[in-house]
Amino acid sequence: MTPSVDTQDQAPAAASGRVRGPRKGTDLGQWKVSGRTPLNHNEEFKAEENSLNVRQRIIDTYSKTGYASIPADDVHGRFRWLGLYTQRKQGVDGASTSKLDAESLSDEYFMQRIRLDGGQLTTEQTRVLGGISRDFARSTADVSDRQNIQLHWLRIEDVPEMWERLDSVGLTTLEACGDTPRVFLGSPVAGVEADPIIDPTSELEALRTEFVGNPDYVNLPRKFKTAITGSRTLDVVHEINDVSFVGVNHPELGPGYDLWVGGALSVSPRLGERLGAFVAPEDVVPVWAGVTAIFRDYGYRKQRTKARLKFLLAEWGPEKFRQVLQDEYLGRELPDGPAPERAVGHADHVGVHEQNDGKKYVGFALTAGRLSGDALVALADAAEAAGSGRIRLTPHQKVLVLDVAPENVDSLIEALRPWGMHAKPSPFRRSTIACTGIEFCKLAFVETKGLAARVIDDMEQRLQDVEIPTPISLHINGCPNSCARIQTADIGLKGQYIGEEYVFQVHLGGGLASPDREEGGLGRTVRGLKITADDLSDYVERVTRTFLDEREAHQSFAEWALNAQEDSLK
Structure with missing residues (x-):
């Protein structure tokens, strides 16, 4: 199978969640080490031109000549730089996911991701999105866990008018996907929160203005994810982004940000690490540029399965990473700074x-x-x-x-x-998230959205007689790539096709920094446990009731799950 341009990391994860850098002595495709000669086809087509140039071809040519006229490097490659993915061909089952190539799995319709930095929308923009959804996308509209809106069933013929409507209200799809700086996660309550550590509104806007579409960062080894928050709730999942700025109070320099790098999940999950550096508000832009340029210049381009920043950090470590950032990209040292304080309140803001x-x-x-x-x-x-x-x-x-x-x-x-x-x-309606699943995604093995809705309805009926002290997060993913963050959920479910059976592997006890836990951690895999979709509601009810029966006072689900006997988890 020819991997799609966005296929996730395929190296197996260590039990600890650590990832290893590649073997030394090999050409890894690092621009600053071995030059810019492309070592795979993805790097070849990216080297040919700025991938954002495809926008004009879509408007001038492909929207008129139709889907069949689009070359493979554009439709399965450069289109992603404009937030367009081919969606899964209807009727192609999960057993075919790992057997067919991208062309065979693809329908002649697109998913369009709308880039919403900080998740920011006006009511006018929201109404325009609703109209686009109704007119061109069969009324689909999904809110992703990256603060984006995703539409489905788009025809290439309708894309130019859709973009015109988006442009008219200041919305964009630029670099919503592709090997680019994707949407900047930002605290959704920035500027209105009653007691923040710092308001990141200006820094988020500066990042968006300076770097979205910037040709210096349009060709990265893979996707690159950014987060910034000044909220005491720690509301931007900072541990699983490539670079994150987390609000802190420096005892001498005042409010600013703690710098984290190298987080990402997929099949080789790794939580980001602190560099121990304090970033003043006015330094967010140059520090972001430096971290991103390190990824651009030193990231591993030969194998896309190793082309995320987490693998470079695994080889270098945070001390070397900070030194390279300061010496080669900033030309000065950053002051040491404190770690973020323990989260207060709920990060979802419901x-x-x-x-x-x-x-x-x-x-x-x-x-x-x-x-x-x-x-x-x-x-x-x-x-x-x-x-x-x-x-x-x-x-x-x-x-x-x-x-x-x-x-x-x-x-x-x-x-x-x-x-x-x-x-x-209800607790489960509040804390359940699901990826796109096999309904539209070419990488998925199983259905997710409808299953999540069914489990929520079942839990509201079956568990109405009990009091659940805190929401139990249930994350359902259609494949191993963890778009729904299964390793950082109380109950994480990974869709698989094994032995002619569709099942979910179960991860329990994961989570990110919250009032219940000082720092994030990856869940444990319950050995030998595979749950079918038909049995999922029974399992979620069973493990929830077991938790309520066995928990100690004030013990969270994650604390219980990480220490419980395996028989209690099955």
């Missing part, structure tokens, strides 16, 4: 919360991130009726409405409930 101006922001849980075109329009209408013009998406597949007058909160909550948006959700 519910009603005080703003710093006396108004409220209201967070809504969806069902596994799924909306529709009509729901987006309804969201815009309800927000405006409540006096708001600003909407935010979160890295937890949630939707926030900012700037709500206190007297309008209840009416807003009631208006959005029929559209599947819940400000007072």
Whole structure:
């Protein structure tokens, strides 16, 4: 099988979650070490031209000549630089996922990812997205756990008009995918939170303005993910991004950011590491540029399975990484700084919360991130009726409405409930996320979104007699690549096709920094346990009830799961 351009890391993960760098003495395709000669086809087509040039070909040519006229390097390669993926051909089962090449798996329709840095939307933009969804995407609209909106069923003939509508309200698909700096995760409550460590609004905007579409960073070894927050909730999953800026108070220099690098999941999960460096607000842009340039210049380009920053960090270690950053890219030392404080509050921001101006922001849980075109329009209408013009998406597949007058909160909550948006959700509706799954994704083995909805409904019925002290996160992924972050969930489920059977491998006890845990950690795999989709609700109920029976006082699900006997986990 010819791997798709975005196939995830395929090296097996060590039990500890550590990843190893490649063997020394081999040509790894590092630009600063062995030059820029392309060592695989992906690097060849990227070297031919700036991949963003494909935008004009889509507008001028392919939208007129149709899908069949598009060369493979464009449709399966450069299109991703504009956020376009071919979606899975309908009717191709999961058994074919690892057997067929990208062309055989692909339909003549596209997923379009809308880039939303910081998850920021106005109500006008939200309404335009709803109209695009209804007119061109069969009313699909999924909120991803990267603060993006994803549409499906796009025809190449409709892409130019779709882009015109997006451009008219200041939205973009630029570098939503591809070997680029993808969407910058940002705290969705930046600028309105009542008691932040620091407001990252200016830094996020500077990153977006300076680097989205910047030709110096358009050809990276693989995808590159960024996060920035000043919230005490630690709300941008900073441990699993390539580079993260986390708000801290320096005892001498004041508010700024702690610098993390090298996080990523997939089949070789690795949590990011602190460099121990303090980044002042005015240094976020040059430090980001330096870290990203290290990846560009020293990242491993020969094998795409090793072409993430985590593998370079695994070889160098944080001390060398910081030294190279300072010596070769900044030309100065960064001051040492403190680690982030333990998280306070819920990172998903669901519910009603005080703003710093006396108004409220209201967070809504969806069902596994799924909306529709009509729901987006309804969201815009309800927000405006409540006096708001600003909407935010979160890295937890949630939707926030900012700037709500206190007297309008209840009416807003009631208006959005029929559209599947819940400000007072059940524990499982609040904490379940799912990837796209086999419905549209070419890498998936199993269905996810509908399964997640069914399990949520079942848990609301079966567990209504018990009190669950804290939400138990349930993450469902259709393949090993962990777009739904299975290794950092209380209950993480990895779809597989094994021995002519579709099953889920179970990971338990993972999580990121939160009030329940000082630092993130990867879950444990329950040996020999494979759950079918039909048995999933039974399993989730069983393991939840066992946890409630066996837990010690104040013990979280993750604490229990990491220490429980395996018989209790089956």
